[in-house]
Amino acid sequence: MFWSVTQSLLGGLLTTFQIFLFTLLFALPLGLILAFGSMTRFKPLRCLVQVLVWIIRGTPLMLQLIIIFYGPGLWLGHNIWSGNEAGRITATVVAFSINYACYFSVIFRGGIEGVPAGQREAGQVLGMTKSQIFFKVTLLQMVKRVVPPMSNEIITLVKDTSLARIIAAYELTFAGYSFMKSNGLTWPLFYTGVFYLLFVGILTLLFNHIERRLDYFR
Amino acid sequence: MAILEVNDISKNFGSTTVLHKVSFSLEEGSALAIIGSSGSGKTTLLRCLNFLERPDNGSIVVRGETLFDASMPFKEQEKGLRTKRLHFGMVFQSFNLFPQYTALENVTLAEGLLAKEREDYKQNKKTICEQIEKHGRELLDQMGLADRMTHYPHQLSGGQQQRVAIARALALKPDILCFDEPTSALDPELTGEVLKVIRGLAEQRTTMIIVTHEMAFARDVSDKLIFMDDGVIVEQGDPKQVIDHPREERTRQFLTRYAQG
Numbered sequence: 001m002f003w004s005v006t007q008s009l010l011g012g013l014l015t016t017f018q019i020f021l022f023t024l025l026f027a028l029p030l031g032l033i034l035a036f037g038s039m040t041r042f043k044p045l046r047c048l049v050q051v052l053v054w055i056i057r058g059t060p061l062m063l064q065l066i067i068i069f070y071g072p073g074l075w076l077g078h079n080i081w082s083g084n085e086a087g088r089i090t091a092t093v094v095a096f097s098i099n100y101a102c103y104f105s106v107i108f109r110g111g112i113e114g115v116p117a118g119q120r121e122a123g124q125v126l127g128m129t130k131s132q133i134f135f136k137v138t139l140l141q142m143v144k145r146v147v148p149p150m151s152n153e154i155i156t157l158v159k160d161t162s163l164a165r166i167i168a169a170y171e172l173t174f175a176g177y178s179f180m181k182s183n184g185l186t187w188p189l190f191y192t193g194v195f196y197l198l199f200v201g202i203l204t205l206l207f208n209h210i211e212r213r214l215d216y217f218r
Numbered sequence: 219m220a221i222l223e224v225n226d227i228s229k230n231f232g233s234t235t236v237l238h239k240v241s242f243s244l245e246e247g248s249a250l251a252i253i254g255s256s257g258s259g260k261t262t263l264l265r266c267l268n269f270l271e272r273p274d275n276g277s278i279v280v281r282g283e284t285l286f287d288a289s290m291p292f293k294e295q296e297k298g299l300r301t302k303r304l305h306f307g308m309v310f311q312s313f314n315l316f317p318q319y320t321a322l323e324n325v326t327l328a329e330g331l332l333a334k335e336r337e338d339y340k341q342n343k344k345t346i347c348e349q350i351e352k353h354g355r356e357l358l359d360q361m362g363l364a365d366r367m368t369h370y371p372h373q374l375s376g377g378q379q380q381r382v383a384i385a386r387a388l389a390l391k392p393d394i395l396c397f398d399e400p401t402s403a404l405d406p407e408l409t410g411e412v413l414k415v416i417r418g419l420a421e422q423r424t425t426m427i428i429v430t431h432e433m434a435f436a437r438d439v440s441d442k443l444i445f446m447d448d449g450v451i452v453e454q455g456d457p458k459q460v461i462d463h464p465r466e467e468r469t470r471q472f473l474t475r476y477a478q479g
Contacts, residue, residue: 125268140318216370217370
């Protein structure tokens with residue numbers, strides 16, 4: 001039994017990992033773009049981004065996931081997500097990416113605004129272009145500032161992937177829970193918890209490593 | 219011909235007038251000191267020269283070329299802003315070194331980025347980079363920092379940081395080097411080393427504008443002195459004459475207040 005549970009949980013872990021990885025892949029750059037949008041001097045765009053962030057942060061992620069998965073089928077008359085597991089994972093990644101990008105954008109904005117104006121000005125008087133100033137001067141200082149709050153969000157993301165169960169994506173929690181439903185077993189639930197703990201443990205080590213690597217400047 | 223001519227520069231922040239019709243000129247190879255109490259507009263004037271602020275009025279002419287004229291259309295003002303900035307170098311009160319780069323990298327960064335725009339960069343990449351590094355090392359050496367090249371800013375004292383900042387500003391060979399209260403953020407025992415470096419630059423006939431509270435230093439090093447108060451130039455002329463025998467009552471009051479500490 002232990003091996004079949006392990007196998008099943010590993011299958012769930014794969015889905016969990018896919019959701020996690022692809023969400024990060026899309027949400028990180030999208031978050032940076034939204035951060036710039038929320039800081040632009042062009043007011044209509046700034047307001048648009050602020051309203052988006054308000055809506056996304058102001059409603060449950062589970063609700064957003066349900067709307068994104070079922071919405072197109074109900075409004076357009078045909079489901080844009082294929083009915084199989086891949087379609088469910090894709091819908092989850094889309095909902096998660098939008099949601100996490102909004103949270104990330106606020107962290108990024110804080111990181112960028114936290115870099116003293118003098119740094120930008122020093123770049124300007126040295127004849128650097130705006131993009132040179134961002135990539136060569138601001139970016140790394142921003143990264144250093146955002147690592148601690150980002151590690152919080154990213155660890156939350158690991159556990160939020162369990163929300164995908166609501167649209168029947170077979171992720172880790174779903175896998176553990178199914179043994180309780182079918183066989184009345186509770187120990188797989190604790191076993192599932194161990195998987196999450198290991199996942200988050202590895203991430204914690206990774207973030208500690210990044211923080212140490214960025215420790216060479218202040 | 220004067221290397222720099224500043225004509226009728228005015229600047230308002232909202233309803234506050236920070237600069238009002240400021241005009242002066244500067245000869246090549248000479249040092250200009252600007253003194254005055256806090257809030258008199260000295261820093262804003264330097265920021266206007268470096269295009270960190272946009273004057274509401276007036277013009278800035280370097281070597282006969284009009285870099286800025288408030289009556290020009292906005293697009294014309296923005297055109298070639300980066301190249302225009304390179305006529306001026308700026309040393310900030312709070313150094314503003316880039317913390318993630320070593321002293322040497324701070325000095326060579328901008329020159330390296332500019333070199334990438336050169337047409338022959340790809341063919342001669344190695345030689346160009348070597349030249350830039352050599353130049354950076356020479357400048358730091360000149361600042362007395364030969365043994366601090368690979369240190370990061372937080373590993374340096376304030377005086378050392380400011381000397382790196384001076385080397386960084388010199389790296390792009392600006393026509394005019396501006397100092398914005400270069401010793402105001404330093405502990406008293408560290409101001410000497412920075413002033414010594416600036417004095418050395420003056421002896422090499424570097425064209426400079428120095429905003430400072432170090433009255434004795436200004437009197438000693440500069441060829442011309444400006445006293446500003448409330449956004450206007452109250453008095454300008456020979457430093458010894460202005461400081462020892464001010465003509466204007468406001469200058470006299472300022473100097474008396476200053477002498478009393």
